[in-house]
Amino acid sequence: MFDIERFLEEKLNPVFRIHYALWVYWWPLWRSFSGRGILKKWDDCNMIKEGQTFLDFGCGTGDFSIPAARKVKHQGKVYALDYFERQLEIVKDRSEKAGLENIETIQSTGGTGLQAESVDIVWMCDVLHEIKERRAVLEELHRVLKNDGILAIHDGMGERSLEYTAGLFMPVEIDKKFIRFVKVN
Numbered sequence: 001m002f003d004i005e006r007f008l009e010e011k012l013n014p015v016f017r018i019h020y021a022l023w024v025y026w027w028p029l030w031r032s033f034s035g036r037g038i039l040k041k042w043d044d045c046n047m048i049k050e051g052q053t054f055l056d057f058g059c060g061t062g063d064f065s066i067p068a069a070r071k072v073k074h075q076g077k078v079y080a081l082d083y084f085e086r087q088l089e090i091v092k093d094r095s096e097k098a099g100l101e102n103i104e105t106i107q108s109t110g111g112t113g114l115q116a117e118s119v120d121i122v123w124m125c126d127v128l129h130e131i132k133e134r135r136a137v138l139e140e141l142h143r144v145l146k147n148d149g150i151l152a153i154h155d156g157m158g159e160r161s162l163e164y165t166a167g168l169f170m171p172v173e174i175d176k177k178f179i180r181f182v183k184v185n
Helices: 003-011 013-044 065-072 085-097 134-144 158-165
Strands: 053-057 077-082 103-107 119-125 145-154 169-175 178-183
Touching: 013 065, 053 065, 053 134, 065 077, 065 085, 065 103, 077 085, 085 103, 119 134, 134 145, 134 158, 158 169, 158 178
Parallel strands: 053 077, 053 119, 077 103, 119 145
Antiparallel strands: 145 178, 169 178
């Protein structure tokens, strides 16, 4: 458990529990609604293919890790990375219930621990705005992304994310909150 979680749990226990319950139980309901449009966007741009390696950076409870694992099939791999251990436990439970064996969880504050140029697609949904060290995280994602890889960001920052991606990634599609990038070599 991270220090901030421990602090919140110890000092604000009732508030922490209510917040966590809302996050864990309400967010998936919201994501089931909003996620349909995002998954349709994946299909429209033919973003994910069988056999690829997919990094869901800031995966939460796995709302996109699970569909990505189904799309890359057993030949592919999904790395579900999140800051919160509890979220990753939910991802593990959901993937087991779905019979998916191609999801590996990573608990991290920013570093992936993955080999350089080992990932085909990096996906960030509603997480970039929460990261303090955006440029450092994007540099790490640049490192692990293959030369022909894709970084796809869906975030309320929209085009403001371009401030942090300059020199690392070049946008190839901008659609409001959704931006798809290629790696600058």
